[in-house]
Amino acid sequence: MANPEISVIIPSYNEEGNVHVLYEKLSSILTNSKVSNYEILYVNDGSKDDSLLKIKELTEKDASVKYIHFSRNFGHQNALRAGLDHAKGDAVISLDADLQHPPELIPTLIEHWKAGYKVVYTKRKDTNDLSFFKRLSSRLFYKLVNYLSETKLEEGTADFRLLDRSVVEALKNFKENNLFYRGIIPGLGFKQIGVEYIPNERFSGSTKYTFSKMVRFALTGITSSSAKPLYFSIYLGAFLALCSFLYGLYAIYISIFTNMAVTGWTSLIASILFIGGIQLIMLGIVGIYLGKLFSESKNRPHYIIEEKN
Ligand code: UDP
Numbered sequence: 194m195a196n197p198e199i200s201v202i203i204p205s206y207n208e209e210g211n212v213h214v215l216y217e218k219l220s221s222i223l224t225n226s227k228v229s230n231y232e233i234l235y236v237n238d239g240s241k242d243d244s245l246l247k248i249k250e251l252t253e254k255d256a257s258v259k260y261i262h263f264s265r266n267f268g269h270q271n272a273l274r275a276g277l278d279h280a281k282g283d284a285v286i287s288l289d290a291d292l293q294h295p296p297e298l299i300p301t302l303i304e305h306w307k308a309g310y311k312v313v314y315t316k317r318k319d320t321n322d323l324s325f326f327k328r329l330s331s332r333l334f335y336k337l338v339n340y341l342s343e344t345k346l347e348e349g350t351a352d353f354r355l356l357d358r359s360v361v362e363a364l365k366n367f368k369e370n371n372l373f374y375r376g377i378i379p380g381l382g383f384k385q386i387g388v389e390y391i392p393n394e395r396f397s398g399s400t401k402y403t404f405s406k407m408v409r410f411a412l413t414g415i416t417s418s419s420a421k422p423l424y425f426s427i428y429l430g431a432f433l434a435l436c437s438f439l440y441g442l443y444a445i446y447i448s449i450f451t452n453m454a455v456t457g458w459t460s461l462i463a464s465i466l467f468i469g470g471i472q473l474i475m476l477g478i479v480g481i482y483l484g485k486l487f488s489e490s491k492n493r494p495h496y497i498i499e500e501k502n
C-alpha cells in the first residue's frame with residue numbers, strides 16, 4: 194500500500210473513555226477533508242485501563258487504525274517519539290487523546306501545510322474554563338523556560354501540531370533522552386506558522402499530568418535546552434562571598450571598637466543554615482545535569498514496544 198498522506202499520532206495513557214469518541218471525530222473529519230488516505234496511530238503508553246482493548250476494537254473494523262503498545266508507561270514525550278518513528282505519512286499531526294485539542298482544527302493545519310508550511314503549530318487561547326491552577330502553572334512554565342533557556346517558546350504552544358515529513362526526519366536525529374519537542378521544534382528552522390485554538394474540556398477521565406509530573410516536565414524543559422542554571426552557583430557564590438566579606442568587616446569592627454563580641458549566635462546559626470540550604474540547591478542543579486549525562490551515556494531505548502499492528 195502507498196504511504197498515507199496524513200498520519201495522526203495520539204499518545205494515550207489511561208484514556209479508555211476517549212479512544213472511540215476521538216476516532217469517530219477524526220475519521221469523519223479526515224474523510225471530509227481532501228485527504229487521499231490517512232492513518233490514525235494510537236500510542237498506548239502502558240495504560241492500566243482498557244485503552245488497548247478499545248483500540249483493538251477499532252483496528253478490527255478500520256484498517257487505517259494502527260497502534261503501538263508500550264510495555265509500561267514511558268511518558269508523553271516518549272509516546273510522541275514512538276509515534277514520529279512509526280508514522281508513515283507525508284505529514285504527521287500529533288494531538289492529545291482527551292479531545293482538548295479540537296480535531297476540528299485539522300483541516301486548517303492541512304491547508305497551511307498544502308500552502309507550503311513545514312511546521313504548523315498551535316497556540317492555546319486561554320479561556321476562563323481552564324482551571325486557575327492550570328493557567329497559572331502554565332504561565333509560570335513558559336516564563337521560566339524562556340527566561341532560563343536559549344530557544345524562545347511561545348506561550349500556550351503544546352504538542353498539537355502538524356509536521357512535514359522533512360521535519361519528522363530531522364527530528365529523528367535528536368537521540369537524547371526526555372526530548373522536549375516544544376523547545377526543539379521552534380529552533381529547527383523550516384517555514385513555520387502558528388494557529389490559535391480554544392481548548393475543549395477534557396472529554397473523559399482526569400489529567401495525567403500530576404503535580405510531580407509537571408515539575409519534572411518543567412525541569413526537563415529547562416535543563417534540556419540550556420545550561421544557564423549551572424551559572425547560578427557562580428553568581429550566587431560570588432554574591433554570598435561579598436556578603437560574608439562585608440559581614441566580616443562588621444565583625445572586626447564590633448570586636449575592636451565595642452565590647453559586645455560574644456553576641457551574634459543567632460546570626461551565626463541563621464547564616465550557616467542559609468548557606469547550607471543554598472549549597473544543597475546548587476548541588477541539586479549540578480546533580481540534575483550529572484544524572485542526565487549518566488542516563489544518556491547508558492544509551493538505553495526510549496521506549497519498549499510490547500505489541501503493535
Ligand atoms: N500522556 C501519555 N503519557 C503520560 C501522560 C500523558 O501518553 O505519561 C498523554 C495523555 O493520554 C494525553 C496527553 O498525553 O493524550 C496529554 O495529557 P493530559 O491531557 O493528561 O495533560 P493536560 O492536558 O492535563 O496537560
Ligand code: MG
Nearest residue numbers: 289291293395
Ligand atoms: Mg489534556
